[in-house]
Amino acid sequence: MVNTSDIAEVEAEGGPARHIPVLLKEVVDALQPEAGKIILDGTFGAGGYTSALLSAGASVIALDRDPTAISAGQALVEKNQGRLSLIHSQFSQLADFAPDEGLDGVVLDIGVSSMQIDEAERGFSFQRNGPLDMRMSSAGVSAADVVNRAKVGDLIRIFGFLGEEKHPGRIARAIEKRRETQLFETTRDLANLIESVNPRKAKDKIHPATRVFQALRIFVNDELGELARALFAAERSLKPGGRLVVVTFHSLEDRIVKQFFSDRSGKASGSRHMPAVEVRSAVFDFPGKQMIAASEAEADVNPRARSAKLRMGVRTAAKPGTADLSIFALPDLASLATMGA
Numbered sequence: 001m002v003n004t005s006d007i008a009e010v011e012a013e014g015g016p017a018r019h020i021p022v023l024l025k026e027v028v029d030a031l032q033p034e035a036g037k038i039i040l041d042g043t044f045g046a047g048g049y050t051s052a053l054l055s056a057g058a059s060v061i062a063l064d065r066d067p068t069a070i071s072a073g074q075a076l077v078e079k080n081q082g083r084l085s086l087i088h089s090q091f092s093q094l095a096d097f098a099p100d101e102g103l104d105g106v107v108l109d110i111g112v113s114s115m116q117i118d119e120a121e122r123g124f125s126f127q128r129n130g131p132l133d134m135r136m137s138s139a140g141v142s143a144a145d146v147v148n149r150a151k152v153g154d155l156i157r158i159f160g161f162l163g164e165e166k167h168p169g170r171i172a173r174a175i176e177k178r179r180e181t182q183l184f185e186t187t188r189d190l191a192n193l194i195e196s197v198n199p200r201k202a203k204d205k206i207h208p209a210t211r212v213f214q215a216l217r218i219f220v221n222d223e224l225g226e227l228a229r230a231l232f233a234a235e236r237s238l239k240p241g242g243r244l245v246v247v248t249f250h251s252l253e254d255r256i257v258k259q260f261f262s263d264r265s266g267k268a269s270g271s272r273h274m275p276a277v278e279v280r281s282a283v284f285d286f287p288g289k290q291m292i293a294a295s296e297a298e299a300d301v302n303p304r305a306r307s308a309k310l311r312m313g314v315r316t317a318a319k320p321g322t323a324d325l326s327i328f329a330l331p332d333l334a335s336l337a338t339m340g341a
Helices: 004-009 024-031 048-055 067-072 074-079 091-097 114-118 143-149 152-162 168-179 187-197 210-220 223-237 251-263 296-301 303-307
Strands: 038-041 059-064 084-088 103-109 238-248 309-315
Touching (some): 024 048, 048 059, 048 103, 059 091, 067 074, 143 152, 143 168, 152 210, 210 223, 238 251, 296 303
Antiparallel strands (some): 238 309
16 A cells, blocks of 8 residues: 555656645555556646656556647656556446556546646636637637537527536527627637626626536546546456546536446435335445545645545446446436537
8 A cells, every 4th residue: 555645745757736636545545556556547637647657656648639638658667667548548448458468557637737727728728718618628629610600509508518517598599699790719709698688686606608628628528428428448457356446526427426336336226115126136235334525624725625525436346237227317418529610
């Protein structure tokens, strides 16, 4: 077991990582890394989790869909001399990189990283003006494509469901009117438009554009679909006793993880007024607390941790369940393929 008193000192190559890994001690405790174990980090980012797992003696297969993260992590690969494989891939494809004997652990930290937010040219944040992009992989349909091309009805559904925006119709119609004369190109351009039709009130803690930007980021990167497919892939890839640890940052993500673990718990489904519809073997066991949140002390140091939730399951010897996306009740949104140039 890693000495968790040392975890906070984990640094990226070249100096302290800008991205502070959330719930790091709790993640490492849940995964129980040690020499001889192989753990897959599906969201490498700045390498915070990966570095801690390597320090505990485990070997790590790390994935990231962001090519800049892969490039920045090469020094860590060289330093660990064969114990770290760093691969440019979406984490929904993690089963493709698991060894035949199975993985001892999988960890997923869902959401955008502080590094991406800090880079104005990536377009994730309106705090720094940049192109309206938001693509984690730097390829495919951008947020600008969505804002400038999507039908109003599609924008309303995207903003309302993925951003939980209270006034999606008002914002979508304002976007439609404005783009008739001038297309949106920058983050500040869109944020200013949203603020003009949905002014910030004195009591509001967040900017009026925050939820729309969240919705666009999730939609552009298919984050909910990616998470759902990654859970199925982890289920197939873990050996009996292997641990799946997922850290989420808002209710949509947490709901998917919670629904997945509930479906794989082996509990009978059906109404309490009717006989059980189906009884299945448990694919995951759940020792300890079902959900772990960040401490006040961590949230004070790292505000990003304030909304974080950790859920963990231990793989049994049962066969994987069916990879049926319908268990998540994901929204029926417009296709990204119809919005490209």
